[in-house]
Amino acid sequence: MQANRRPQHITIVSETFPPEINGVANTLRQLCQGLMQRGHRITVIRPRQQHEAEGKVAAAGQGLFTQEHVVTGLPLPGYADLRFGLVRSATLKALWQADRPDAIYIATQGPLGVSAVSAARQLGVPVSSGFHTNFHHYSRYYGAGSLERLLCLYGQWFHNRTAITLVPTRSMQRTVRAMGITHSGLWGRGVDCNRFTPHKRDPGLRAAWGLQPNERAVLYVGRLAPEKNLRMAVACFERIRGLHLQARFILVGDGPLRRQLAERHPHYIFCGTQRGEDLARHYASGDLFLFPSKTDTFGNVVLEAMASGLGVVAFDDAAAGEHIRHEENGMIAPLACNDTFIDSALRLADQPSLLNRVRAQARLDALEQNWGTQVEQFENLILSQPAKGEYHAIAKQSVPLL
Structure with a gap:
């Protein structure tokens, strides 16, 4: 003090x-x-x-x-x-x-x-x-x-x-x-970089999701609610799955849209609300992180995903607009450009070298946000x-x- x-x-x-x-x-x-x-x-x-x-x-x-x-x-x-x-x-x-x-x-x-x-x-x-x-x-x-x-x-x-x-x-x-x-x-x-860290990646959890080591876990963490623009996340993942059939969409959180999403997409994995170390394991066990919201004032989950070493895809607003540099520590798209959001996610899914680079830099940058x-x-x-x-x-x- x-x-x-x-x-x-x-x-x-x-x-x-x-x-x-x-x-x-x-x-x-x-x-x-x-x-x-x-x-x-x-x-x-x-x-x-x-x-x-x-x-x-x-x-x-x-x-x-x-x-x-x-x-x-x-x-x-x-x-x-x-x-x-x-x-x-x-x-x-x-x-x-x-x-x-x-x-x-x-x-x-x-x-x-x-x-x-x-x-x-x-x-x-x-x-x-x-x-x-x-x-x-x-x-x-x-x-x-x-x-x-x-x-x-x-x-x-x-x-x-x-x-x-x-x-x-x-x-x-x-x-x-x-x-x-x-x-x-x-x-x-x-962000608490001791709690949210790539070291908590859990092969057993990924296996429970049905993933082999080199297959993609696409993560969403947050409320399953209309204002979170989940239609964008679904459209984006479906494009990824069209090219990577073994990719899995992992949704962590709960809300009024969960039942509807589960009925329409029974192959999605709904993990419900996670807390503490369990939440940190879910983050670290992912590969890509989709943050499609256009209404959040910040979005703490963006920093948590970066600290966990994920490839974040978001719109150029709120936390992403403040902390993500396109193609350096994540991918950002202009607010009006849904196609750019999807294209950015596809690039990360298709280019392992790009994904690995932004994941490593995301973790380094998150360490500065104490x-x-x-x-x-x-x-x-x-x-x-x-x-x-x-x-x-x-x-x-x-x-x-x-």
């Missing part, structure tokens, strides 16, 4: 948190652990998770936080396995009056986040927000495209009530500026915000009626 940085009390407010499995929860796990290692006291406020018993509070011994407050949680429409939180701002205000945080970070922009911003502003506690999820883009994938403009206005209103909005990439910083979010800061992501640097960057951003000051004029407007 910097010599002039005394330990602080930092509160993290989020509608999703470990042990839930998604990019936001994974990022917050790393963030909380890193902040505590730097000497800070961490309080987490989150909704009660699915199947979590009434009155249960996770033990602080997990190493993610020093104190936790659980509020009412209800299913998120379209994402029944995720929750949104409900709590009165007066309740949070009383909590923070009794144990005042030095800074508050709000990771999600749901009802819990709205209450937290209101309480923090009333108390004059510095409050920052994160832009982790493109909910306004997701609307078009769930039959609610007409709400996209209103969701953008809501996001503008919400984030402009905070001192700064943290985004993971330069492209996302341009996106939030175009939305009218006026004060943003760049906060990247890291979480320690990113946690320090986060610390410097949120602890430098004023307790009171010039909040944006739009923050005085009423919330848009959705």
Whole structure:
């Protein structure tokens, strides 16, 4: 820790948190652990998770936080396995009056986040927000495209009530500026290269997938949901399989599209949700990694795949746009060029020398993306915000009626 940085009390407010499995929860796990290692006291406020018993509070011994407050949680429409939180701002205000945080970070922009911003502003506690999820883009994938403009206005209103909005990439910083979010800061992501490593390649697992040593395992890791552009991944793999009959498509994750995909493609291998060392083995046992999403704000799985030594194929956006150099440590295609995405995957499948080269370089580059640097960057951003000051004029407007 910097010599002039005394330990602080930092509160993290989020509608999703470990042990839930998604990019936001994974990022917050790393963030909380890193902040505590730097000497800070961490309080987490989150909704009660699915199947979590009434009155249960996770033990602080997990190493993610020093104190936790659980509020009412209800299913998120379209994402029944995720929750949104409900709590009165007066309740949070009383909590923070009794144990005042030095800074508050709000990771999600749901009802819990709205209450937290209101309480923090009333108390004059510095409050920052994160832009982790493109909910306004997701609307078009769930039959609610007409709400996209209103969701953008809501996001503008919400984030402009905070001192700064943290985004993971330069492209996302341009996106939030175009939305009218006026004060943003760049906060990247890291990857645990001790967990995700090519050394965990498992010949037994590959044999269970029906692969010989030189045959291709094409991997997808993530939610099986419409906004992930899985049609692109399926089209790409089918082209690969047309030339490499023994290739296997390995899908790690779960979601609303799993049943439909399994019915249409019974030869695909669905591994379900994997955690910890099992997830690392699945990554390391693959060869190519397809990341077809055009809606992710970052995509932690891209760095995890690179750390695992896979040949990543992605669109030139989010994590891939930030970290992949075409034909050096992976393959990227312009957002509008589906054919280029497929052609890039075919080149990796057809050219072993190219595949081996990008896999080796991907691992080397991932080694430079450590979480320690990113946690320090986060610390410097949120602890430098004023307790009171010039909040944006739009923050005085009423919330848009959705």
